[in-house]
Amino acid sequence: MTSPTSEKAGGFAGLAEGDRVAAQLYTDPEIFDWEMEKIFYSTWVWVAHESEIPDAGSFKMSHIGLQPVIVNRDRKGNFNVLLNRCRHRGASVCEVPKGKANGFTCPYHSWSYSLEGNLRGIPYPDGYEGVTEKRDLPLQRLRVESYNGLIFASFKTDIEPLEDFLGDAKIWIDRFMKQGAGFPVKVQGEHKFRFNGNWKIQLENTTDGYHFPIVHRSWMASVDAETADMLSFMTDESAVTHALGNGHSVAIMVPEHVDLEEDDGTEELQERFRHIIDELSETMPQDQVRRIVRSMHGAGYNLNLFPNLSLSMSFFRVLRPISVNETEIQHMALGLDGGPESVNRERLRIHEHFQGPFGFGTSDDSEAWDRVQRGAVANPDMPILVNRGLGREVTVDEGWKTSHVTDETGMRESYAMWKRMMSDEN
Amino acid sequence: MKTETVEEVAAIDNRPAPVPFELGLGRLSEPLVGRAIELIWREAQLLDDKDYEAWQTLYMKDGKYVIPVDPDTEDFESSLNMVYDDARMRHMRVTRLVQGYSMSAVAAARTSRTISRFTVEEITENTVTLRSAQVLVGFKRDKFQMLGADLTHRIRFTGDDARIELKLIRLVNSDSAVNASGFLL
Numbered sequence: 001m002t003s004p005t006s007e008k009a010g011g012f013a014g015l016a017e018g019d020r021v022a023a024q025l026y027t028d029p030e031i032f033d034w035e036m037e038k039i040f041y042s043t044w045v046w047v048a049h050e051s052e053i054p055d056a057g058s059f060k061m062s063h064i065g066l067q068p069v070i071v072n073r074d075r076k077g078n079f080n081v082l083l084n085r086c087r088h089r090g091a092s093v094c095e096v097p098k099g100k101a102n103g104f105t106c107p108y109h110s111w112s113y114s115l116e117g118n119l120r121g122i123p124y125p126d127g128y129e130g131v132t133e134k135r136d137l138p139l140q141r142l143r144v145e146s147y148n149g150l151i152f153a154s155f156k157t158d159i160e161p162l163e164d165f166l167g168d169a170k171i172w173i174d175r176f177m178k179q180g181a182g183f184p185v186k187v188q189g190e191h192k193f194r195f196n197g198n199w200k201i202q203l204e205n206t207t208d209g210y211h212f213p214i215v216h217r218s219w220m221a222s223v224d225a226e227t228a229d230m231l232s233f234m235t236d237e238s239a240v241t242h243a244l245g246n247g248h249s250v251a252i253m254v255p256e257h258v259d260l261e262e263d264d265g266t267e268e269l270q271e272r273f274r275h276i277i278d279e280l281s282e283t284m285p286q287d288q289v290r291r292i293v294r295s296m297h298g299a300g301y302n303l304n305l306f307p308n309l310s311l312s313m314s315f316f317r318v319l320r321p322i323s324v325n326e327t328e329i330q331h332m333a334l335g336l337d338g339g340p341e342s343v344n345r346e347r348l349r350i351h352e353h354f355q356g357p358f359g360f361g362t363s364d365d366s367e368a369w370d371r372v373q374r375g376a377v378a379n380p381d382m383p384i385l386v387n388r389g390l391g392r393e394v395t396v397d398e399g400w401k402t403s404h405v406t407d408e409t410g411m412r413e414s415y416a417m418w419k420r421m422m423s424d425e426n
Numbered sequence: 427m428k429t430e431t432v433e434e435v436a437a438i439d440n441r442p443a444p445v446p447f448e449l450g451l452g453r454l455s456e457p458l459v460g461r462a463i464e465l466i467w468r469e470a471q472l473l474d475d476k477d478y479e480a481w482q483t484l485y486m487k488d489g490k491y492v493i494p495v496d497p498d499t500e501d502f503e504s505s506l507n508m509v510y511d512d513a514r515m516r517h518m519r520v521t522r523l524v525q526g527y528s529m530s531a532v533a534a535a536r537t538s539r540t541i542s543r544f545t546v547e548e549i550t551e552n553t554v555t556l557r558s559a560q561v562l563v564g565f566k567r568d569k570f571q572m573l574g575a576d577l578t579h580r581i582r583f584t585g586d587d588a589r590i591e592l593k594l595i596r597l598v599n600s601d602s603a604v605n606a607s608g609f610l611l
Contacts (some may be wrong), residue, residue, distance in 0.1 A: 007591040012444075089443060097601070188506065189495060189496075190495070191604075192508065192509065192603040193603050193604055194603045194605055195605070196608070215529070217523065217527040218522040218531075221527065284459075317435060328603055333506050345503060348504075348506050348507075351506065352507055352508070352510055353515070356506075356604075357605060357607055358509045358606075358607060359508075360519070360522055360528075363530035363604050363607060363608075364529050365528050366605070366606035367533055367608065368529065374567075396537065
């Protein structure tokens with residue numbers, strides 16, 4: 001690829017000006033190609049949750065940008081992220097979405113690899129005598145680090161430690177995992193769908209409180225009054241968005257559920273969970289029942305981790321760029337690993353109500369994102385506005401730029417990171 | 427040239443003989459089955475017409491309408507589904523689809539579905555369970571989409587009345603990406 005500076009007057013940085021970004025960011029295939037290089041192949045990208053690969057030999061297929069990877073747990077309990085590409089002729093060595101294996105064997109000429117990616121066997125090896133050494137041809141291994149159950153990988157070998165990249169988002173990851181109410185959080189199923197739009201349209205959506213009552217009016221009308229009331233954050237001044245640095249942001253919709261371990265006892269448990277409350281009360285002390293039921297809708301906020309993961313109240317939302325105008329989304333339902341079966345079932349039902357291709361919320365989000373892509377081709381030089389709340393943005397003690405949850409502080413944070421990564425000096 | 431029986435062919439490879447295919451049971455022509463198929467086709471027409479209020483009257487009060495994610499699961503209660511509706515959820519879903527607030531429903535594709543390849547799973551005194559194949563063609567904003575599914579309907583008969591007790595929709599791509607939709611299957 002040629003230098004972006006030679007292709008774009010002023011480079012890509014000029015296309016993102018803080019409170020507005022050029023619509024070309026959604027429509028230009030060349031920008032998309034550079035985003036894969038400069039963002040997805042240059043930073044930490046989320047690939048799996050530890051609960052998805054629970055045992056030695058457990059694996060799942062995943063992606064970093066456009067490239068297919070295998071995430072597994074080896075016999076020593078370490079996580080490996082391997083490019084899903086045989087070193088011989090390039091065939092994928094795994095096409096099973098998830099499962100258990102001792103290693104991976106290419107179906108084309110049977111080159112076989114260990115869980116760590118080492119090349120263990122080449123059939124009829126005499127043809128390779130003096131030509132190649134097995135130890136020189138492992139599956140390509142990426143850097144892997146995990147934080148509180150979240151596994152990230154990077155193509156970049158000299159990248160900063162994951163914890164430094166996550167920075168102030170770590171506090172919010174820790175709080176998010178408290179929805180396990182003492183149990184580890186586990187993935188208990190996922191919805192997958194695609195929309196005809198650029199990946200950044202979804203990236204913006206997670207900390208966009210402004211769209212919620214409009215796009216999700218029909219969902220709001222379908223839930224009980226207590227749930228609707230819980231999410232009536234439009235005029236709640238304590239519902240805010242913080243920019244956390246490195247492109248990460250958090251949008252707080254239910255301030256009283258920011259830290260689920262803090263309970264002053266005044267909050268009434270939702271009557272819709274009466275059957276759960278009654279069942280749990282037979283064997284559990286009241287404070288533990290409260291702890292579990294208060295966590296039923298998840299944490300009180302959406303945490304956006306640049307570039308591809310959201311910890312979104314009670315689920316993970318993962319984005320995968322397919323092309324400049326197509327994106328795949330996974331909505332992963334979370335449950336309590338080892339927790340009460342009735343609670344996990346209730347969480348599945350809550351997830352189904354909003355999420356997924358036939359959910360009451362996802363369908364409308366997806367339609368809105370499609371519409372952004374369709375409209376943005378009309379004069380792609382005309383900017384997309386992310387300036388809501390700029391006049392009321394403050395910096396709080398933690399150093400986070402902060403504004404109301406309906407403001408576009410989170411988007412500005414994402415685009416500031418986009419600009420930094422897409423600039424030549426990075 | 428001698429034609430071998432299926433048992434003889436299986437014996438060559440030491441395979442167990444297959445269960446003989448029973449042709450001509452004639453169950454498709456049984457009166458209850460005919461009525462069940464008519465109900466299923468009536469349902470398909472109401473869904474293509476997006477007459478959701480009439481559609482929900484086809485269901486038993488305790489009837490289930492299910493679109494699972496896992497292609498093999500029978501335990502819908504403990505699995506994540508795309509849809510797992512009892513009467514309450516169906517009612518809310520219909521309200522959402524017809525009230526005009528849902529932009530995906532307002533902009534939903536026009537659809538035409540074909541249901542065929544009926545086989546009889548079970549007939550009891552009051553119920554008929556049928557499996558079938560559904561091909562749905564949708565059209566929206568100059569693009570066609572196609573969805574294929576295996577359907578199971580259990581229809582319960584009470585006197586002259588026939589209602590759907592279970593509709594199970596196993597999409598051929600259920601565990602892959604299924605695009606969001608403002609219409610029902």
